[in-house]
Amino acid sequence: TAIGSKTQNGFEINGIGNMVLNHSFSIENRATVFKVRLASDSNIGFGYIANGGYAPGGTLFTIDVPNKMINLHDYWSDTSTVPTVRKSAHFDPDISHDFVVRMIKKQRTNRIEVYDYVTGDVTSVETTSTAVLNDVTNEFASGRQNGCPSIVGIAGTCLIKSFRIVAPSVSNPVIIYGDSITEGDRVELGSRYADLMKQENSNVMISGMSGTTIDSVIDRIKSEKALHPKLIIVTIGTNGGNSPEKISALVNEITDMNCQLILNHIPAKPDGGHISVNDMIEQNWKGRSFRFDLATSKNNDPKQGQNLSLFADQFHPNAAGHADMAKRIYLD
Numbered sequence: 001t002a003i004g005s006k007t008q009n010g011f012e013i014n015g016i017g018n019m020v021l022n023h024s025f026s027i028e029n030r031a032t033v034f035k036v037r038l039a040s041d042s043n044i045g046f047g048y049i050a051n052g053g054y055a056p057g058g059t060l061f062t063i064d065v066p067n068k069m070i071n072l073h074d075y076w077s078d079t080s081t082v083p084t085v086r087k088s089a090h091f092d093p094d095i096s097h098d099f100v101v102r103m104i105k106k107q108r109t110n111r112i113e114v115y116d117y118v119t120g121d122v123t124s125v126e127t128t129s130t131a132v133l134n135d136v137t138n139e140f141a142s143g144r145q146n147g148c149p150s151i152v153g154i155a156g157t158c159l160i161k162s163f164r165i166v167a168p169s170v171s172n173p174v175i176i177y178g179d180s181i182t183e184g185d186r187v188e189l190g191s192r193y194a195d196l197m198k199q200e201n202s203n204v205m206i207s208g209m210s211g212t213t214i215d216s217v218i219d220r221i222k223s224e225k226a227l228h229p230k231l232i233i234v235t236i237g238t239n240g241g242n243s244p245e246k247i248s249a250l251v252n253e254i255t256d257m258n259c260q261l262i263l264n265h266i267p268a269k270p271d272g273g274h275i276s277v278n279d280m281i282e283q284n285w286k287g288r289s290f291r292f293d294l295a296t297s298k299n300n301d302p303k304q305g306q307n308l309s310l311f312a313d314q315f316h317p318n319a320a321g322h323a324d325m326a327k328r329i330y331l332d
Contacts (some may be wrong), residue, residue, distance in 0.1 A: 003153035010037075010161040013044060018079060019151045020049055023223040024216060026146040026183070026209040027175070030167040032103040034151075035117070037159040038065055038095050045152030046103055046112070048145045049079055050209070051216075059143030061103060061112040061125070062154065068092045070114055072125045075143050082154060086142050091123045098161065105145035107189055130188070139185065146183075146209045167205075172230040175205045177217045181267060182235055183208030184322075186312035191319040193292075196326035205229075213241030218250055225257055235264040235292060237277040238315060247284040262288045267296040267325065268306040270314045275302055290332045295324040 003015035013019075025048075034046060047060035060076040060083065062069075070091045074083040091114060093099065098117040104110075104126075111126035129141035151160065176182055176194045183206075184192040198204035205227065207220055214236045221232065232254050236242065247263070254261045263285045265278040274293050281289065296317060298304035310321030317325060 003151070007159075010159050013151065013153045013158040013160065016153050016155070018049070019153075021149045023149075024051055024147055024209075024219040025149070025165060025207075025223055026144075026220055027167055027205055027207045027224050027227070028105065028107050029205075030105055030165060032105075032145070032149055033162075033164050033166060034101040035161040035163075036099050036101055037161060038063065038093055038099060039157045039159075040065060040095055041156030042066075042095075042158045043155040044158045045082070045150075045154055046101055047076060047150045047152065048103075048143065048147045049076070049150050050143065050147035050211075058147050058150075059103075059110055059145045060152065061101075061110075062152075063091065063101070063114065064154075065091075065093060065095070065156070070112060070123055070125055072110060072112060072127055072142050075140050079150075082152075087125050087127055089123050089125045094118070103145060108141075108144065110142050110145060144183070144210070167227060170203050170205060170227070173203050173205045173227055174201060174231045174233065175207055175224070175227065175229045176233045176235075177220060178208045178235040179212045179239055180208065180210035181238060181316060182206065183210050185210055186316040187319055187322055191322055193317075193322040193325040193329070196323065197329055211239060212236075213239050214243075214246045214250060215241060218246070218253055221250075221253055221257075229257070229259050231260045231262065233262045233264065233290075235266060235290075237266045237281070238269065238274075242277055242280055244280065244284045247281065251285065262290065264290040265293040267292045267317060267321070268302060270306055272305060278302070288332070290325070290328045292325050292328060295328045296321055 003017045004013040042065040045062045048058040050058035060073045062071045071085045072087045100115040102113040109128040113124045115122050194206045293302040294300045298307045312318040
């Protein structure tokens with residue numbers, strides 16, 4: 001939807017709808033930063049649309065100047081609407097000043113900071129979700145700031161002067177890519193296999209996104225290549241979507257970055273579907289792989305099916321499952 005136009009001073013929002021950046025991000029511990037000039041009628045949203053997962057929604061923050069509020073909303077499941085406000089803070093800006101808007105993702109914490117460029121005053125709102133089995137509403141809460149950055153024109157006008165995405169500076173990072181198993185659905189932070197790996201290597205960065213397939217992983221690697229990883233570790237295929245052609249595309253993308261790849265076997269699935277997925281990986285990837293299928297199967301035998309004591313539900317390992325997966329990293 002056309003919600004504005006480019007001017008000499010930036011991009012002027014003067015319409016209603018979404019403007020979406022066609023790049024996908026899910027790296028944890030990052031900030032999405034806008035420099036803006038607000039107007040007396042500004043009602044503008046900043047968020048992430050979770051493309052590539054099961055739902056098209058994500059996270060939405062709004063700055064409502066007429067009502068003197070900044071808001072963090074419930075999970076943005078329908079991007080044609082503005083969802084219920086989850087948390088708010090009073091905000092009465094001097095519209096003659098520029099402001100810096102920071103959307104901060106710190107693991108499962110969503111935070112917005114609106115910084116007055118002249119006075120240095122900061123107004124903020126944040127929420128943190130937790131992983132509780134059978135409580136998906138709380139686990140996703142206000143979304144996870146994964147997917148494509150979006151600006152939403154709700155009412156009034158606003159000038160966007162600049163935009164950037166920043167992440168911690170890590171020398172020669174190791175980036176772990178995957179779906180909900182990597183992101184850590186149904187398990188507390190600190191217990192994920194990626195967290196356990198990070199305890200041994202502080203250069204580890206995590207880029208998991210629930211519900212996604214290999215297409216999303218390729219998109220995110222392209223978008224996040226400015227992090228200059230020395231090693232990329234990928235666990236993908238539980239949600240389907242793998243093919244020899246797509247595995248080849250993944251390998252080529254990472255090879256072109258002069259980066260090493262570890263392409264893992266996926267954990268055991270309840271229907272035995274992991275066997276065909278992992279056979280395809282073996283046939284199309286001759287490099288190193290962590291055998292997460294062995295770690296999560298009965299008697300370490302993928303043909304015997306899942307070791308149910310290692311799963312929180314049908315697909316997501318629990319803390320013990322993640323611990324056993326982490327052990328495979330040092331065995332393989």
